[in-house]
Amino acid sequence: MKVIIENIHKRFCVGIQETIALEDINFTIDEKEFVVLVGPSGCGKSTILNMVGGLLSPTSGKIYVEGLRVDRDPSIGIVFQEVGLFPWQTVHENIAFGLETIGLSKREQVERVQYYTELVGLTNFSHSFPHQLSGGMRQRVGIARALAIQPDILLMDEPFSALDAQSRTLMQEELLRIWDQNQLSTLYVTHNIQEAVYLADRVIVLSRRPGRISSIIKIDLPKFGRDDSKYITQFNNYAEEIWQMIRKDAQEALQEGDQ
Ligand SMILES: Nc1ncnc2c1ncn2[C@@H]1O[C@H](COP(=O)(O)OP(=O)(O)O)[C@@H](O)[C@H]1O
Ligand SMILES: [Mg+2]
Numbered sequence: 001m002k003v004i005i006e007n008i009h010k011r012f013c014v015g016i017q018e019t020i021a022l023e024d025i026n027f028t029i030d031e032k033e034f035v036v037l038v039g040p041s042g043c044g045k046s047t048i049l050n051m052v053g054g055l056l057s058p059t060s061g062k063i064y065v066e067g068l069r070v071d072r073d074p075s076i077g078i079v080f081q082e083v084g085l086f087p088w089q090t091v092h093e094n095i096a097f098g099l100e101t102i103g104l105s106k107r108e109q110v111e112r113v114q115y116y117t118e119l120v121g122l123t124n125f126s127h128s129f130p131h132q133l134s135g136g137m138r139q140r141v142g143i144a145r146a147l148a149i150q151p152d153i154l155l156m157d158e159p160f161s162a163l164d165a166q167s168r169t170l171m172q173e174e175l176l177r178i179w180d181q182n183q184l185s186t187l188y189v190t191h192n193i194q195e196a197v198y199l200a201d202r203v204i205v206l207s208r209r210p211g212r213i214s215s216i217i218k219i220d221l222p223k224f225g226r227d228d229s230k231y232i233t234q235f236n237n238y239a240e241e242i243w244q245m246i247r248k249d250a251q252e253a254l255q256e257g258d259q
Contacts, residue, residue: 001067001074001152001185003029003052008061010047020210021047022058027204027216029153031067032183036200038190038242040250044211045189049157052187053078065152074153075102077146077184081158083138085130085145091117092126095144102149116144119178136160136167143178154184158191172198176224193246197238198226205242208249215245 008025022044029035037045050056052063053076065074085094092113099109117126120140130138139159160168172195190196196203200219207214219238221231
């Protein structure tokens with residue numbers, strides 16, 4: 001299944017203040033493709049992700065899918081930066097959220113939750129509550145919850161940005177391992193260039209004010225082990241190419257104090 005994002009423009013109006021957030025956004029997420037949107041704060045990454053997820057509508061343009069084998073809207077799994085677990089529910093209950101709505105029996109729900117709990121390596125924590133888990137573990141719960149509905153598309157908005165550098169690196173590896181099991185068409189948002197080069201089949205670089213696509217870069221490296229020393233030159237070349245594109249924008253974002 002393929003997602004097509006066609007001629008998207010997005011304008012926000014707050015009172016008399018009008019912000020043109022996005023202009024002329026065109027790209028596709030191909031079947032089983034991992035697309036990463038990268039750009040400085042405020043360039044419209046989350047806005048694009050939320051539009052693909054149906055949480056926001058574009059001012060003009062359209063987003064649609066091709067090749068869905070069943071006659072229904074695509075189902076979408078989303079992982080946000082703030083994972084938003086229910087603090088009063090266990091890991092198991094949090095992952096089960098949404099499974100009743102898609103019509104699974106109690107028994108199917110338990111099996112489904114067990115499968116995804118194991119996939120993210122939390123079987124021993126299924127009766128723990130969110131406050132008993134590390135930040136990385138909470139994000140794994142969020143990923144398991146998004147995958148458990150077996151979505152057609154996976155959307156992730158800076159899921160690891162609240163983690164320390166070591167946990168982030170480990171979670172990136174972990175995400176590739178998990179992703180490989182399902183190979184969902186994925187849109188992943190980050191402002192971290194290393195993360196983009198590490199994860200992406202293609203990186204979409206956005207410029208800011210208004211957000212436009214500056215470049216779409218295919219990362220021609222094997223999907224796994226890109227941090228291996230034998231790829232270090234190519235890896236750094238990609239990272240440098242992207243950094244040169246967003247450097248000026250990032251400086252401006254910093255000066256304007258965007259979060
Ligand atoms: N709900 C909203 N109302 C008004 N302006 C918004 C809203 N959401 C985002 N914006 C503006 O749109 C631009 C893009 O925001 P966003 O998509 O959150 O950027 P990013 O995720 O890349 O940091 C910013 O200028 C932001 O202030
Ligand atoms: Mg954002």
